[in-house]
Amino acid sequence: MENNTTLLEKDFRELLKEQNAYREAIALTQWDMRTKIPKKGIEQRAEVVGFLSEKLHQLETSEKMKYFIDMLKDKTGDEVIAKTVEDCEETYERNKKIPHDEFKAYVMLQAKSEAVWQEAREKADFLMFQPYLEKLVDYNKKFANYWGYEDNIYDALLHEYEPGVTTKTLDDVFPKLRKSLTSLLEQINQSSTKPDPSVLTGHFPKQDQRAFTLDVLKQMGYDFASGRLDETIHPFAIGINQNDVRVTTRYDEEDFRMAVFGTIHEGGHALYEQNISGKLAGTPLAAGTSMGIHESQSLFWENFVGRSKAFWQTHYQLFKSYAPSHFDTVILDDFYRAVNEVKASFIRIEADELTYPLHIMIRYELEKALINGDIMVADLPHLWNEKMVDYLGIKPPTDREGVLQDIHWAGGDFGYFPSYALGYMYAAQFQHAMAKDLNLDSVIANGDFAQIRQWLTKNIHQYGKMKKPLEIINEVTNESLNPDYLVAYLTNKYTDIYNL
Amino acid sequence: MENNTTLLEKDFRELLKEQNAYREAIALTQWDMRTKIPKKGIEQRAEVVGFLSEKLHQLETSEKMKYFIDMLKDKTGDEVIAKTVEDCEETYERNKKIPHDEFKAYVMLQAKSEAVWQEAREKADFLMFQPYLEKLVDYNKKFANYWGYEDNIYDALLHEYEPGVTTKTLDDVFPKLRKSLTSLLEQINQSSTKPDPSVLTGHFPKQDQRAFTLDVLKQMGYDFASGRLDETIHPFAIGINQNDVRVTTRYDEEDFRMAVFGTIHEGGHALYEQNISGKLAGTPLAAGTSMGIHESQSLFWENFVGRSKAFWQTHYQLFKSYAPSHFDTVILDDFYRAVNEVKASFIRIEADELTYPLHIMIRYELEKALINGDIMVADLPHLWNEKMVDYLGIKPPTDREGVLQDIHWAGGDFGYFPSYALGYMYAAQFQHAMAKDLNLDSVIANGDFAQIRQWLTKNIHQYGKMKKPLEIINEVTNESLNPDYLVAYLTNKYTDIYNL
CATH class of the missing domain: 1.10.1370.30 (Neurolysin; domain 3)
Incomplete structure (x- = not known):
């Protein structure tokens, strides 16, 4: 039993390593896009970030991840693994609740909205930004309902940034x-x-x-x-x-x-x-x-x-x-x-x-x-x-x-x-x-x-x-x-x- | 027929896009490792490069890639796609000929050898580097035989860098x-x-x-x-x-x-x-x-x-x-x-x-x-x-x-x-x-x-x-x-x- 758990933990760590590799590549790309990248390179780089984020998201919500969560939850003696399983489960549940199509559409909307906002801000033109912001608010309300809450729908969003605070x-x-x-x-x-x-x-x-x-x-x-x-x-x-x-x-x-x-x-x-x-x-x-x-x-x-x-x-x-x-x-x-x-x-x-x-x-x-x-x-x-x-x-x-x-x-x-x-x-x-x-x-x-x-x-x-x-x-x-x-x-x- | 080919080409381009995303992430990482990275960050970053290279290699030798090559070779009217298929086929064939285990072992040997070489060069100590170089030569001979050649085994290696020159x-x-x-x-x-x-x-x-x-x-x-x-x-x-x-x-x-x-x-x-x-x-x-x-x-x-x-x-x-x-x-x-x-x-x-x-x-x-x-x-x-x-x-x-x-x-x-x-x-x-x-x-x-x-x-x-x-x-x-x-x-x- 213990040996099986240890083997499982080893495989689980392999999956975490893959996730981390994507996370690291994304972080480096973001740093580069905000400090070093030449202007004309940005458009193509944005696609790379999108691709890597999608890959990370796939791992986070994979059947394989679900399997490790089910097999290791409350069954490991390793404190770090136990907390990691908790964290992965929360990410899994949160992401799984959003239909894949909506997630993809939302990611594209985010990218587009940031570009529009940039221009709208320069021109001090709120009307230009308004339709995008409306859609973003709608998505967030929808997601908040998928995620669920006790008292206030806003709590479901707050949770993402400051769990425990309502x-x-x-x-x-x-x-x-x-x-x-x-x-x-x-x-x-x-x-x-x-x-x-x-x-x-x-x-x-x-x-x-x-x-x-x-x-x-x-x-x-x-x-x-x-x-x-x-x-x-x-x-x-x-x-x-x-x-x-x-x-x-x-x-x-x-x-x-x-x-x-x-x-x-x-x-x-x-x-x-x-x-x-x-x-x-x-x-x-x-x-x-x-x-x-x-x-x-x-x-x-x-x-x-x-x-x-x-x-x-x-x-x-x-x-x-x-x-x-x-x-x-x-x-x-x-x-x-x-x-x-x-x-x-x-x-x-x-x-x-x-x-x-x-x-x-x-x-x-x-x-x-x-x-x-x-x-x-x-x-x-x-x-x-x-x-x-x-x-x-x-x-x-x-x-x-x-x-x-x-x-x-x-x-x-x-x-x-x-x-x-x-x-x-x-x-x-x-x-x-x-x-x-x-x-x-x-x-x-x-x-x-x-x-x-x-x-x-x-x-x-x-x-x-x-x-x-x-x-x-x-x-x-x-x-x-x-x-x-x-x-x-x-x-x-x-x-x-x-x-x- | 034409519609089917066009659809196939579209899907093929999606796969190419994925490959390109990995290539771009790898290139950025390499640039960073050679210009900006802080010393202590290198070890973990090397793993990221290894992971992304492995992912790229998997796509290049995937069944999906083989499918597109078979379906599009000599069948597309698009000159760029036709040449791309040729290029992908060459990469596919070349990589497929090397058993996966040997490829992985070789990649690890390369990384290790470069580190040893660095030290050996500093110390002007060839003997330190010799066993690594011997293994590298052996692998290259083996690969050259997998790849095949007409006149001289060295041609198989030359081909990688300067196709057509023997x-x-x-x-x-x-x-x-x-x-x-x-x-x-x-x-x-x-x-x-x-x-x-x-x-x-x-x-x-x-x-x-x-x-x-x-x-x-x-x-x-x-x-x-x-x-x-x-x-x-x-x-x-x-x-x-x-x-x-x-x-x-x-x-x-x-x-x-x-x-x-x-x-x-x-x-x-x-x-x-x-x-x-x-x-x-x-x-x-x-x-x-x-x-x-x-x-x-x-x-x-x-x-x-x-x-x-x-x-x-x-x-x-x-x-x-x-x-x-x-x-x-x-x-x-x-x-x-x-x-x-x-x-x-x-x-x-x-x-x-x-x-x-x-x-x-x-x-x-x-x-x-x-x-x-x-x-x-x-x-x-x-x-x-x-x-x-x-x-x-x-x-x-x-x-x-x-x-x-x-x-x-x-x-x-x-x-x-x-x-x-x-x-x-x-x-x-x-x-x-x-x-x-x-x-x-x-x-x-x-x-x-x-x-x-x-x-x-x-x-x-x-x-x-x-x-x-x-x-x-x-x-x-x-x-x-x-x-x-x-x-x-x-x-x-x-x-x-x-x-x-």
Whole structure:
């Protein structure tokens, strides 16, 4: 019996290896398409990605896979295999529920929609994009019904990105968070203390920005023998394999913030993937457990470390050694306050720490209503602008700076946005837990990032998908999702900066 | 009937598309492994290449493929499909003749041998590599027997790289060529006129070398919207798809020749792949027709254009605008003669135009004898050195500069080397043919490379694998392989340079 199981496990691992080979080839192709590919090569490459994705999908839903699941479920003594079987079963069930024809049509619709969205955004022409978005919403509603849910149809979509978190969770947490944030925002707006962001701008050559961020990445413990840093338009991190986890960034020579904070952010994602236990190699568990937990890692490094006073206390000197001479006359305190300026803005990815979650809530409310059929796609531009005024007090001049700004919906990704805000709340909870083991201010001020990385690896990274997101939150923080830590962190930070 | 054939052709094209998707994914992976991959990611990536190659091999030898070959051979009215079926049949028959177990074992041996060779070369330790090379030779003999041949077992291997060319062809051509080259070499050695290569060296920053070669690549008509230039250790060009053909180069900051002539060389390969007719897209015909014809394109651009007097007459000024100031005092004539210095050297890829074919002949004679069982692997180091003395008058200090210098045998590539010399002879024949249509000196001196590129596209590039190498040679030059043009070209060139 045991021998049979061991043989089965060996064969199962072979199938996983095939899946992984496809996954790795797809990831490399995606990295290349977003960093290196010459313009005219894209069209044909897109077909290759489609083909490889289809092959992966076939394996994930194959009879062979079903056989392994049936034979190994609850029958293996190997913990990694057991969790892998669970994961494969979930993928199998989820994908099997969608008729193959609909899956193929949806994949083609996604590709087409992204191209149309790109043009629509450039032209600020929502009507052009509307029919595609309508179809995407319809498909997602259909799929959600195939997958099933208990309370709210939107839960079925949320599950894909943040298993365990439901509409009910979000509806409980977001209003509290919103209330605290808007109240803090009001106080900030009324404060007479204002950071001066103009001290930050001015020409800063790309290669010098790059040199500084390379130093910071190395200090964070990002392993360049298992990764590299390239340029792109929309920065991302990607695990091609466990020993090839790449980060990308974008340089604005007039404003270093994009590259510096963006690289630290993507570096946080990459550290997660680089430090997953080698025991999970070759299984689908060798990946971040959810979008929310992933985002907690990037936001932790970007905000809780990279935008902290302790960080700049030691790193401003290093920064100035790379920066142009106009920083010579900028004192540390003015610099620190400037990189933490709070100001309502149209674009989510340019938002400050305080207003960022408000951008997410707007998207959450709209997509939840869309999927529930409470609003129509045609209503989106108008509702978006209304909410922007309501939450942030500003109205986008066109849909380009409004409803058309993000790619997510064009790719059919409904249920994804909340993970950004969840990740942010998780990060604050992790910070609170970490502070019990480490004197964070002094660790950061000493640039002793190894201690932070080791803490994150021990508590989070190593497990990959062996643990579900809420399992990690509960085990590491001894409580469930709780927005209070984020509110406390922001209140504390901005009280100091804005002299509230 | 016609409808059935059309339907069949449509299905056949679907299968070709799948093959192409694998080919493209493999090519991208290879490019990445040779230019970008972080060190620790290589081991896992090698498995991905192995997996994808196996999948491609399965399709190429599938029952489905056999079905299409049988159903479409001599039955289609579509010329591209007809040639594609021929090509697929050849691949099918060739691969089917090798038992699957042996194929797999051989692929693994290749990978292992390349790694061992790398170390053996570093250590100049032939004995370490010998057992692997012995096995590789044995496999190649076995495969050659599976494939079959008429006169000489080595023909079966030659066919893979240069179909139509046989041992008989080479044994007819090489001695003539050798005689002319060595006689020319003797005259050169006796000449009192000597170029001074020391004028070429000295620090030349990488980014300036790069800027110059980018200018030259653009002038050649290399399309950067369908390609890019990266750094690597062993430069190559690769067609990932028809609109993504990349070149690579290597910079020596103390000697610009490696990057400048190397980039023009790889650019010549790339122009071939970029200018194959769009009608061949999606078929295996959208590739260079043979190694020899491919090499004729790269050598044509590198030597017949890039090392010509006409080229430097116009480009020396441009070159100097990028070059360091010590070139200011070097006059054009001294520069031109220096980049064309003839000097026997140990390393093939560093050889000058005149001695290069002699390096090839040494390898040809040795591998022919090995495959025919006339010599043993253990004899190689000794025989190599003997031939070096015999052909070039110099003896390598160690096997690193001798028999261990090239990767080809470590990869099991026997029969590949002759295509370098064939390509060189083809290039001279093409130049002779081109000179009937174009005033080459004045076209080059005017930097009017579009005319050359268009001529090559019209006569060679567009056809991809629609025509066999000898078909192209015969149609374009109105004769078969003929070494006289290469001899005439070299005699003419060196008579001038060395005042013979």
